[in-house]
Amino acid sequence: MKYISSMIICLSIWTFAPFSEIHADEESDARMALYKKSAAITDIPWEYLAAVDQYERQVHDDPKKGRVTAIEVDPMFWTGSTGEMPSTFFPDGWGADGNGDQKIELDNDEDVLYSIGKYIQSYGTTKEDIKIALWNYYKRDLTVQTIMNTAQVFKKFQTVDLTNRDFPLPIQANYSYRSTWGDARGFGGRRIHEGTDIFANYGVPVKSTTYGVVEMKGWNKFGGWRIGIRDIYNIYHYYAHLQSFSEDIQVGDIVQPGDQIGSVGASGYGPPGTSGKFPPHLHYGMYQDNGKNEWSFDPHPFLRKWERMAKN
Template sequence: MKLTIPIAAALIAALLLMALPVSNAKASPAIMSRIGKNADRMAAAETDPLPIRRSLYEKLSLFTDVPWYWIAAIDQYERSMSKVKPKARPMLGSTVGVFIDPERWAGMLNPNSEDSSPASIRFFNGIGRDGDGNGQADRTSDDDLLYSLVSRVAAYGISDDDFSIGLWEYYQNNRAVQRIQQFARIYAAFGKLDLFEHAFPVPIGTHYSYNSTWGTGRSWGGRRTHEGTDIFADHGLPVRSVCYGIVEVKGWNPYGGWRIGIRDLNNFYHYYAHLSGFDKTISTGDIVKPGQVVGWVGSSGYGKPGTSGKFPPHLHYGVYSDRGLMEWSFDPYPMLRRWEQAERKRIRSGK
């Protein structure tokens, strides 16, 4: 009986200690180091996140043998999905765009959805991994987030075909696989991350006019709304890519006539319609850059292939945002005004 009181007291003391608020406990040097590291990275990311991301991609590439442009493509696709679904996919790290929900990170059967122990996460078949070697699988760490996703995909192999299989197994979505493949090709072609410059779709200084026409009514082929901005210009005026991107579609459409579609790294689909023709050197799958001529203004469309002249010559420019399973049109007029003004400023400054 003499041992009962000390044992009970010890148990009570232990329970009280466990009940103390976490804020009363001193953080370990490792945790304090992580906090300082993340704070420094977040501060740097606010000024220019691209060098930080490139450093992460190259470091992870050395560790996994996955080319940096594949890693960049995954991160950018994840970022694009979070931008269109900010409530469902809040930003977890300081600069990477990867989102992994708690159940997938820790394991569906893991009683601790906030688990950061690599051993127990593996036991419950979670995908969370320690990417920076500090012994923790932290779902708010850029290194851990990126390493966890990339290593999961790379488990199927690092050749382009095997990696694509891994992407499908992870996302279970053909559109996601296609987008990441497209992004990887864009990054590989230019060898850099800073690929967000834009150009106005027709040459500045030429004769053209446009107003906000998105959402107005259209009747050919049935009642519908106008999903773009019409830029009226002379027949044959060059039409240019507004972005760095990849040619996704090229050919005839009964509504848009001769049209071309270009996908950019923001996961926007840029649609150029009613062309009189295409640049013959451009094919589906080609990589383009801002200001590159892709076709010419015309009046094609509203009928079978070759139909033309049912309306004045103009470029129909539309833009669509990929939301994962479908795309939504949004008004391109504000962007067009911004790009036009920015290009005029560059021309005046001689850049």
């Protein structure tokens, strides 16, 4: 990422945030108000500004710093006393006054959002224009795809307050699981197990745990029939060894917690159609993207938490 400084994400930002429900609602309302104001004066739909901000929340170690939004711009590319943006973007600098106080401030939410909106607007206001603007800003395909998908999720649900989660199997089903992340695996070469196996009978429904967009669907020699869903927190949710997909699920579909995406099976460990090399189960994996790299982390604590939530 060329114009935004990125640091390792702290996963607790979204999993165990110490804010009360009232605080979260107030923050969500404040964010929406800023997005919609900036959208009105830049002609960039609010969901794209919200999606850029949402993405930035996941790639900074301390994204708040007393502000409502989390977008951080390198001072050397900001106009005014702190520097200037390269002339390939704006000859007179990049920052703009978003609140009418005759100041252009890096730590002012309205100035930053307005500047982002004006930058995107310089390319146009269609979906394709916005996509091109984002690519030129971030120089990374996965980042652009994540932001565009997040925007569609926000547009569908008309809110940024999307914190509900669900357990991937019906609570009433006969299933069992334990922490297996990091265990050794031999098929296809020496590697570690990057997920949690939830054992259940063939055909048990598999559900989306989160809000997100279907990014991948099809065969993988390790995971068999699998589906990948990327959520609004830059996390890729991997559902593998499925027996089948839900009939209407397609790449690009927007899902929410509880939507059925397939069923438990034992597919994988070979060419398309291979099945039965192990007991039926759902392999559930989670992969975090920080704007530069993507890595696996243990989903077991989250599954336990979502299981308790579903039971209650």
